[in-house]
Amino acid sequence: MQENTRIASQFYASPRGRLAATHLRRHLSSFWPDMPGGRVLGVGYTVPYLSLWDNDVTTCVSARLDALVTRPAPAEGPAGRECVVAEDRFPFDDLFFDRVVMVHALEVTDARRALLRQVWKVMKDDARLLLVVPNRSGMWAHADTSPFGQGTPFSYRQITRALASACLRVERHENALYFPPVGPTGGRRWSGLLERAGTRMLPYLGGVCVIEAVKDAYAPVGNAAAPLRMPALRLRRADAFSRSGGGVAGENAPRHGGGPALRT
Template identity: 35%
Template sequence: MWSDVVDFNRFYRSRLGKAARGIVQAEIRAHWPDVTGCTIAGIGYATPYLKQFEGEANRILAIMPAHQGVTHWPRGKPNRVALADETSLPFDDLSIDRLLLVHALENSEHLRAMMRECWRVLSGHGRLLAVVPARRGIWARSERTPFGHGKPYSKYQMEKLLKDSLFEPLLTTRALYMPPSDWDLVLRTGPAVERIGRRWCPRLGGALFVEAHKQVYSATPARRVAFRPRLVPVAGIGPAVAGRGRAEPDVRFGIGH
């Protein structure tokens, strides 16, 4: 499993990694063209794609899972990355407006619990965007990149995961049609291959981008709580009696939980 922060750093500093980052970054921007005043959080290894929102978003934060490791970001500035358990995100309820998951779902060791945490921290009008390796894409078959490690997803599998986690899928797109190769010819023709792939082979993109929002009306408790009504004494205040300075206690029975 591709889960070491050192490997992620090495890939995104390579020529192929920079080319892939440009393509994925553009697709993320297409989903979120305006983030003015938003609080954005990235989970997994999302830092290569968060810098584009500086100067627009109110706050930008990143969480890297404990099993992956952490690295300082942004370079030369105060750190905005935290190492955390993916099942216990260090954010308040409803505190995040945009939640970006990159190299997170395919490598998660506690997928359902992590998705539950994403639901908790996302605001009622917020948006979640998951970037995952596409099952049909060629990138999922190459171990030279992080998109070739972990579990790839189909559109149906992603939508089912989101629905089961109380999210409603809104839009699914694809990118990374160029081959995962650092040959000069491939890198030079990458943008043209992306345009051709989108037009003629739309289902063969190497990465899926699935945007969703939370189903607030479908919220359910994490565990079922049995309701057993019982009578409990409730101390109340009875009417004041003439000639006394205070009221007498009046003990009644109410329904307890």
């Protein structure tokens, strides 16, 4: 069972996975309670969450990453709206999606910069990104019995820097999943009590970080300062100096070895 729950699709088929999805869906819906329509892209493994926004005016597309945690999965999404993608190549047009949701994505890939670049490209200029990553300070990142315990966890500062380097600006964040990743789950009532208590008393110790970001149109392209180039300065030797303002240079100039000595 431990080996199976490391795969995202099998984890969400387990009682603990269904419970985690229930609480995480509540957090995600608080960020985007109303979807005005358009297109939503889910990157990583987002099938348990895309149904929050899939309706008659919103089209949701699931793009599972070609990684061990997210690749194996049954055909759960809507027909024609699910695919497997590489981190550095998305089969979508630029500026195509109004919203992007990332779960089990950034922590399970070694090509984070390329993945964020692809996400940035397919987002419209006014699009929003909702990202879920394991919290380095939380319990879930240190228990390898779930997909949240695979790959590289992040602190809030680390994920903020990673997004900023991809020209994405964080606007809001909160933590989630305060019930333990191992042992008895205690059911929805007990885990819900832990979620509410943890959010109020230990807000930085949640199992995952939930972050909303937007495109940063004014972000600098790079951190390195541009080299300063000075024009070449050419010095020309002065052969003679005029003693009179109206004379031609060299007429009354002293010769080498002659003329009065200069006094200071």
